[in-house]
Every structure is written in structure tokens, then in C-alpha cells.
Amino acid sequence: MVDDILRTPEAVRDAERWTAHNYHPLPVVISSAEGAWLTDVDGRRYLDCLAGYSALNFGHRHPQLIAAAHAQLDRLTLTSRAFIHDQFADFCRELAELCGKDLVLPMNTGAEAVETGIKVARKWGYQVKGVPAGRANIVVAEGNFHGRTTTIVSFSTDEDARADFGPYTPGFTVVPYGDLDALTAAIDENTVAVLLEPIQGEQGVVVPPEGYLPGVRQVCTDRNVLFIADEIQSGLGRTGATFACDHEGVVPDMYLLGKALGGGIVPVSAVAANSDVLGVLKPGQHGSTFGGNPLACAVAIEVVRLLATGDFQRRSAELGERLRAGLEGLLGKGLVAVRVRGLWAGLDIDPALMSGREACERLAERGVLAKDTHGSTIRLAPPLVITEEEIDLAVAKLAEVLAG
Structure with missing residues (x-):
């Protein structure tokens, strides 16, 4: 007492x-x-x-994460992305290697990572796939939880998260989670991505049927659609693997990461993908003042190194x-x-x-x-x-x- x-x-x-x-x-x-x-x-x-x-x-x-934060606090905490700081390249390289991807785009919160993924997928659809302007759509799942921004709640099926926040952002098709046939049927010539949680956390740790994620991977490959895995809650060791997708040997086109990436010290999120996807972004098209800041990178580097040991x-x-x-x-x-x-x-x-x-x-x-x-x-x-x-x-x- x-x-x-x-x-x-x-x-x-x-x-x-x-x-x-x-x-x-x-x-x-x-x-x-x-x-x-x-x-x-x-x-x-x-x-x-x-x-x-x-x-x-x-x-x-x-202790390893706290030590990294203390050391960085004594040196440098923010530059903005207008300049390069000495923690940035190491963080991006080591996270890209952990993900098996070419590039990383650092942000702050999980919702920002999801918004980034949506923007990148749409731009990829217009510039690479050739979808007509303004027609891109993304397939998502019932029971999803990807955040609470206005765009994200537009495709939520949770009325507590969605009700009274309209008008809603168009461009999303909702299908039952775990139903590969429904997902396949929802994909059309203007579909640019499938956005899924490999395990639905907010819904109650719902694990999809065996074979579902490999099936999603295959249909996305066959139909020239990006598979975006929201591993913000499920990734970085939580499920007994680096990513929940690993349990079925699935590699998405894009990982959305957050939460544990900041070690419980600072908000850190990131999108990881290959250059043929993330490379569609050019200067001025997307960014964040605090995204990839020195303090965040210093902590996240140590997070990645903890995970690299397995x-x-x-x-x-x-x-x-x-x-x-x-x-x-x-x-x-x-x-x-x-x-x-x-x-x-x-x-x-x-x-x-x-x-x-x-x-x-x-x-x-x-x-x-x-x-x-x-x-x-x-x-x-x-x-x-x-x-x-x-x-x-x-x-x-x-x-x-x-x-x-």
C-alpha cells in the first residue's frame, strides 16, 4: 500500500x-x-x-531496448525525413532483410501503415496493372480490424467502429473471412489488392482454415493482385513464428507491421515490400514528419535484432x-x-x-x-x-x- x-x-x-x-x-x-x-x-x-x-x-x-532508447535520447531524436540520420539506413536494411523484401517505408502507427498500404496498392494498380483511373478496388474480410481512420472504418463490419462516421470511402469489397471461393469471386479486373489479417486479433484470435492463406496467395498471383498481410498484431514473434503467414509458408507481396516494432517504447510502424511495389512512390507523394525518426529507428533496430536470433x-x-x-x-x-x-x-x-x-x-x-x-x-x-x-x-x- x-x-x-x-x-x-x-x-x-x-x-x-x-x-x-x-x-x-x-x-x-x-x-x-x-x-x-x-x-x-x-x-x-x-x-x-x-x-x-x-x-x-x-x-x-x-533492458536491450531501454538501453538503445536512452543512448539515442542523449544524441538525436528527430530530423524529419528532410534529412538522413545515422540510424535510418540500418533500420530499413535490417527490417527489409527480416521480411525478405527489398524496401521498407517507416511510419508511426499501425493505422498509418494500413493507410500507406492502401495508397501504394492503388498507385501500383494504376501505374503497373493498368487499372482505369479512380476504379481501383481492394478485397477485405468481414470481422477485420485494421485501425480506426475514416478510410479504414469505411470497410469495417464492426458497427461500434463504423457507425456515424460516414460518408464512407468507396473502393472496398467485403467477403467472409476464411472463404476462398467468395474471395476469388470478388476479384475483378479492377482489383488491385487483397488486404487480410492472417489471424483476426480483434475478432477474438480467429485462425483461418488450413489452406486458406496459400489459396489467397495463389489466386492473387494468378489474377495479378497484391496480397497485403496485416501483421501488425500477429507478426514479430507473437504466434510462434516471425510472421503468422510463416505457419503455412506464405509470403505476401506486402507486410504491414507495427505495435511490437517499437518495443513498447515508441510508436513505430512500417510497410515492407519489393521495389516493384513500393517503388511506385515518388518524393512528395507520401510521408510523415515523425516516420522513421532517430529514436524510433534506434529502438526498432534492437527489436529486429532480438527477432533475428529466433x-x-x-x-x-x-x-x-x-x-x-x-x-x-x-x-x-x-x-x-x-x-x-x-x-x-x-x-x-x-x-x-x-x-x-x-x-x-x-x-x-x-x-x-x-x-x-x-x-x-x-x-x-x-x-x-x-x-x-x-x-x-x-x-x-x-x-x-x-x-x-
């Missing part, structure tokens, strides 16, 4: 008083963190099973099997479905028991933080530095919640 005074309620009230209510956070006020653990203003510790929606894949305050991917795969076994043991005991890929899980709770929000509130009371989505579904995405014992603790606390 801090000074024997509970500060959490007051801090929650202040946050609600001075902040637009675009989020409905759990009533927990965090003041410090390390590894997989968070500490609130009253000194209570929580096991983090959300990891900033996968932005904290390497845990809170990873250790975090292996750890995610191995510990993910332990998480799967624990969660599947709760099927029929309050859970009606479990979906796991690496250290990423979507859990459907029997709605007769409680909502996902209620489950997360009860978990928080027991010292575990998770996030609900869509009714009685919750997501678990702990930092990849979590231990076997901590996984067992999280499962045990969930079992307590389900048992009432």
Missing part, C-alpha cells in the same frame, strides 16, 4: 473527468512495470496478459503449447471454445456464466489483466518473456473465475 491510502479510485475518476470516453478501461491505474508484471499506484502487482495488444511482445522495459519465436511456440494445454483443460468448465496460435489465445466463455468484460474484471481482482472483445470472448496475449509458472498462474486464475 502506498502511504496507506488507496489512490486507484481517485485516479480513475480523474481520468474519466478529463478524457474523452473513447475507451472503457478496467479500473486499474498502472504506475510501473517490468517484464510480464505491472504495478498499480497502490503497489499491487498484476500479470500482464494483454501486452499492449502485442506492442509489448518483449515485455515491459526490456529465440523469441521459439519461446512463443513452446510456451504457446503449454498455454493451449491449460486452456483446453477448461473446455466444458466455463469455456466453450479455445483458439491458440503461439502466445495468442481467444477464449469464448459460456455466455450464461458471464460476459467477457465481467471475466476480465474478475481476473483483475485476482491479479491478472486481460481484455474482452465481442460479448463473451476474451483475448490473452502475454509478453513473450512470460514463464511457464506465470502461464500456469494465469490459467489457474481463469479457472477460479469460471468456477465462480
Whole structure:
């Protein structure tokens, strides 16, 4: 206890008083963190099973990433892209090599990466494929979550994200996720890209049917359409591989990256593609003042180097099997479905028991933080530095919640 005074309620009230209510956070006020653990203003510790929606894949305050940030803060933080700084080339080269692509375009947020991908795909369609001006269309999936900008919510099927934000941007065709026949039928001569999450995170960690992603890759190749993989949540070690696409040996034309790329320290996103795709952009056509800034690049270089060892991917795969076994043991005991890929899980709770929000509130009371989505579904995405014992603790606390 801090000074024997509970500060959490007051801090929650202040946050609600001075902040637009675009989020409905759990009533927990965090003041410090390390590894997989968070500490609130009253000194209570929580096991983090959300990891900033996968932005904290390497845990809170990873020493290698913190050291890189401190060193760069003492030297240079921003130049804008009007000039070149000494961290830029290394970041772009090392990320391009990790992705197996020729070029990288750095941005800041995940939504900016998606917007960039859309712009590049349209320009490629007009300049390379020969689509008539103003006619380009992109095929997307139901249940998608690619961000909340006005263009992106135009093709969202989540009414909370979409309603009352029109008029909507045209140029998108929505098909059922996992349905290759529907996707194939939606592609026409003006289709420039298929934009998909290899695993739908916000929808509840929905893994597509086996063979779906290779099928998408093949139809995109056959029909001269770009395959854009939104790996902002699923990529960079989360699923037990560098990219979720790797599980089925699929290489998209364009990777959209973010979240974990900034190590939980600064917002960093990027688009990675070959020069025949990203090369359509010319100076003045797209950019960002802070995109690829020195501080962001210094941290992201270390993120890429952590991933280049393969250790975090292996750890995610191995510990993910332990998480799967624990969660599947709760099927029929309050859970009606479990979906796991690496250290990423979507859990459907029997709605007769409680909502996902209620489950997360009860978990928080027991010292575990998770996030609900869509009714009685919750997501678990702990930092990849979590231990076997901590996984067992999280499962045990969930079992307590389900048992009432």
C-alpha cells in the first residue's frame, strides 16, 4: 500500500473527468512495470496478459531496448525525413532483410501503415496493372480490424467502429473471412489488392482454415493482385513464428507491421515490400514528419535484432503449447471454445456464466489483466518473456473465475 491510502479510485475518476470516453478501461491505474508484471499506484502487482495488444511482445522495459532508447535520447531524436540520420539506413536494411523484401517505408502507427498500404496498392494498380483511373478496388474480410481512420472504418463490419462516421470511402469489397471461393469471386479486373489479417486479433484470435492463406496467395498471383498481410498484431514473434503467414509458408507481396516494432517504447510502424511495389512512390507523394525518426529507428533496430536470433519465436511456440494445454483443460468448465496460435489465445466463455468484460474484471481482482472483445470472448496475449509458472498462474486464475 502506498502511504496507506488507496489512490486507484481517485485516479480513475480523474481520468474519466478529463478524457474523452473513447475507451472503457478496467479500473486499474498502472504506475510501473517490468517484464510480464505491472504495478498499480497502490503497489499491487498484476500479470500482464494483454501486452499492449502485442506492442509489448518483449515485455515491459526490456533492458536491450531501454538501453538503445536512452543512448539515442542523449544524441538525436528527430530530423524529419528532410534529412538522413545515422540510424535510418540500418533500420530499413535490417527490417527489409527480416521480411525478405527489398524496401521498407517507416511510419508511426499501425493505422498509418494500413493507410500507406492502401495508397501504394492503388498507385501500383494504376501505374503497373493498368487499372482505369479512380476504379481501383481492394478485397477485405468481414470481422477485420485494421485501425480506426475514416478510410479504414469505411470497410469495417464492426458497427461500434463504423457507425456515424460516414460518408464512407468507396473502393472496398467485403467477403467472409476464411472463404476462398467468395474471395476469388470478388476479384475483378479492377482489383488491385487483397488486404487480410492472417489471424483476426480483434475478432477474438480467429485462425483461418488450413489452406486458406496459400489459396489467397495463389489466386492473387494468378489474377495479378497484391496480397497485403496485416501483421501488425500477429507478426514479430507473437504466434510462434516471425510472421503468422510463416505457419503455412506464405509470403505476401506486402507486410504491414507495427505495435511490437517499437518495443513498447515508441510508436513505430512500417510497410515492407519489393521495389516493384513500393517503388511506385515518388518524393512528395507520401510521408510523415515523425516516420522513421532517430529514436524510433534506434529502438526498432534492437527489436529486429532480438527477432533475428529466433529465440523469441521459439519461446512463443513452446510456451504457446503449454498455454493451449491449460486452456483446453477448461473446455466444458466455463469455456466453450479455445483458439491458440503461439502466445495468442481467444477464449469464448459460456455466455450464461458471464460476459467477457465481467471475466476480465474478475481476473483483475485476482491479479491478472486481460481484455474482452465481442460479448463473451476474451483475448490473452502475454509478453513473450512470460514463464511457464506465470502461464500456469494465469490459467489457474481463469479457472477460479469460471468456477465462480
